Amino acid sequence: MVEGSVSMNHPQVKVDPTFQEVESIVSDACSRGCFTVLVADCRVDYHGRSSSKMGWGERVVLLKPDGSVLIHRRTGFEAANWQPPGCCITFSQREGELVIRADRRKPRETLEVICREVALVSSVLLKDDASLDMLISEQDLYSVLRANPDLIEPGFRISSEQKGLGGGKADLTGLDRSGRYTVVEVKRVAADTDAVKQLYRYISQMRETSPDLRGILLAPNIRPAAKRLAKSLSVDYRTVDVAQCAAVFSKNSSKGLDRLDRHFT
Amino acid sequence: MVEGSVSMNHPQVKVDPTFQEVESIVSDACSRGCFTVLVADCRVDYHGRSSSKMGWGERVVLLKPDGSVLIHRRTGFEAANWQPPGCCITFSQREGELVIRADRRKPRETLEVICREVALVSSVLLKDDASLDMLISEQDLYSVLRANPDLIEPGFRISSEQKGLGGGKADLTGLDRSGRYTVVEVKRVAADTDAVKQLYRYISQMRETSPDLRGILLAPNIRPAAKRLAKSLSVDYRTVDVAQCAAVFSKNSSKGLDRLDRHFT
DNA sequence: CGTGCCAGGTGCCCT
DNA sequence: AGGGCACTTGGCACG
Structure with missing residues (x-):
């Protein structure tokens, strides 16, 4: 297997994208069923079964084609905030900030990732048909x-x-x-x-x-x-x-x- | 706030890196406390409290500076495989494959991510001092x-x-x-x-x-x-x-x- | 370290 | 939709 071959779909990558570029890359990614990774300076508001606020900081945001969202911080196994599969993701810009909003119904929950800077956006179409075989269940x-x-x-x-x-x-x-x-x-x-x-x-x-x-x-x-x-x-x-x-x-x-x-x- | 400013640490990014490049970027990232994101065609073996095997497929691998590892698939909220914080991450190459191994003690658990191709490697030093304030606990x-x-x-x-x-x-x-x-x-x-x-x-x-x-x-x-x-x-x-x-x-x-x-x- | 308990638990299966 | 339960549950606090 030659490294860097064309067998894998090439990820679309942009360092220090403008918000416009983020939106266009991510919209395109969503429509094509791509997996998106963002590295952003953001704050996060969550309201739903509970309620949380997280101030400004740099995090990794995963947007999956099934509508799930994960915000991972520098450390820890668990995502700091998230939205489960099936939620509706929308983008907007206001006052120089890019807002990624993920809404869920039943239960009604909202997640807002407010970005003031995006250091990296990358989207890739992941080909993965394998099954996860758990043993000793x-x-x-x-x-x-x-x-x-x-x-x-x-x-x-x-x-x-x-x-x-x-x-x-x-x-x-x-x-x-x-x-x-x-x-x-x-x-x-x-x-x-x-x-x-x-x-x-x-x-x-x-x-x-x-x-x-x-x-x-x-x-x-x-x-x-x-x-x-x-x-x-x-x-x-x-x-x-x-x-x-x-x-x-x-x-x-x-x-x-x-x-x-x-x-x- | 000007987009694409220098206020955020620039991520190190390499598309279609060689295994050598992956190793060097990730080792460097680990030593500097960086957060690493990999997009790779890989299979995963886990042995520990349980045991699992996942065949070839393209996934997003997160390597955190605290030693936690997360392997996310195209869909789903939960990581397919993982290793909690504090585990020891080592790299090796064998037969044209890059093996990322994450070991944990107590309980003894091993995780092997065997990559036959890496489409993207990116590492970034995340600055994040904010607290996550949960309300209505x-x-x-x-x-x-x-x-x-x-x-x-x-x-x-x-x-x-x-x-x-x-x-x-x-x-x-x-x-x-x-x-x-x-x-x-x-x-x-x-x-x-x-x-x-x-x-x-x-x-x-x-x-x-x-x-x-x-x-x-x-x-x-x-x-x-x-x-x-x-x-x-x-x-x-x-x-x-x-x-x-x-x-x-x-x-x-x-x-x-x-x-x-x-x-x- | 064991015990108990919360968590935005999640996910699966069944009725 | 409710119920019961497994999960690599993870995480925290306390004795």
């Missing part, structure tokens, strides 16, 4: 557990998955080695007290029809507080080695089974 | 309620705020018009069932010492399910007009009182 854990119910407990037999209750659903239900009806709550990350409460709620509901019911909290590890709560509520907990599951899952994946699992459950 | 509601306890209930007297219990804290406690001890849970947004449960947990705890205790859920509105649960648990609910509070709050703010409130509570 809770779904993936189910796949592995379905194929290896012994990972839950030796001799365990799964009878249902995502069994809907009145509000919420039990991750797994089945019969333990001794044939006792059991509801299993699966957590991909360390189980906290909420996980215990969640499981206990399911148990309480299902005990109305199946009085003799076990509960198992299955997670890579369990927080001390959750462990105590589980003990006090007579909820069993068991650890599951996520790395091991991942390995099993990958092996199945290489045989092309994961897709099937995902599509037919 | 729960804190702000407290401020207003503290000054206008009648908004909770006519004749209400607040006696404590953020009263710490064993695990969790009661937003407000006080005495209602008839002198009955009351705990108030304040929500800035529509109260859901979790809010009711939270309040009920506090009530249950505090009833051990104060058997005759009221609970009030205070929120702009209350979800039907939460309303039902509140009724069944004998928890009172009251609406608070957030817009009205915001107005009161703004008025106080203009008198410079909000800062004091914020600092001395």
Whole structure:
């Protein structure tokens, strides 16, 4: 692959553009479904579910073709301000300032980026058909557990998955080695007290029809507080080695089974 | 304000850079605390708390001077992949590909952005000292309620705020018009069932010492399910007009009182 | 560090 | 539209 080849769409770039140039580049970008990056000295007003003001400063503004807007500051993972996809973006100039306004309905929210200077505007048509494949989601854990119910407990037999209750659903239900009806709550990350409460709620509901019911909290590890709560509520907990599951899952994946699992459950 | 003036730091920009140029620009940017934007045809591997793979496609990569990395796709509010602040970013080239690697410890997580082509690299030193002032946070509601306890209930007297219990804290406690001890849970947004449960947990705890205790859920509105649960648990609910509070709050703010409130509570 | 809780949480799926 | 819940949730404050 030769660097600087023509295989990628060339971005349109302008350093120190006039507001006119920004408007024309961005309007053009929007109409062509381009992704726009601005570097601007701006202030930001937001009103909606909450309300925020941010004074003058230099930030990176992303305008996506789906109508989402992100204002990123120099540091931090999260955008300082934003507007979700589907909002309506309009430009205007007033008193030597370029105003980028992003409006949303339901809920009614407005975002105004007031720029007094734009250092860079760049727009590019991004070609991206790839899928983002997340592994080791809770779904993936189910796949592995379905194929290896012994990972839950030796001799365990799964009878249902995502069994809907009145509000919420039990991750797994089945019969333990001794044939006792059991509801299993699966957590991909360390189980906290909420996980215990969640499981206990399911148990309480299902005990109305199946009085003799076990509960198992299955997670890579369990927080001390959750462990105590589980003990006090007579909820069993068991650890599951996520790395091991991942390995099993990958092996199945290489045989092309994961897709099937995902599509037919 | 003249557009294109020299008041903002000029961004360093290179279209269709070689990998060498990318490396040199970005290393330089990192050492000078610059914000870097890349437009690249890349694939992304992530391993850590979860695990993901994303095939080839064109994306916008943000490298922040605090060590955070964001990979944004053409659409969507959320970054497809990321690394939070504080991670270690390294570059390498292998087989005609530029690999940007971002490593994090605790938890151990790795992110690899493998680029086969970079369409744009730009780095700029962002000057930004402004604060992001969020209004109508729960804190702000407290401020207003503290000054206008009648908004909770006519004749209400607040006696404590953020009263710490064993695990969790009661937003407000006080005495209602008839002198009955009351705990108030304040929500800035529509109260859901979790809010009711939270309040009920506090009530249950505090009833051990104060058997005759009221609970009030205070929120702009209350979800039907939460309303039902509140009724069944004998928890009172009251609406608070957030817009009205915001107005009161703004008025106080203009008198410079909000800062004091914020600092001395 | 664990625990709890807010956040303009967002997103997904289900009824 | 409401409900329940996962998310690489992130972020903050407090004991």
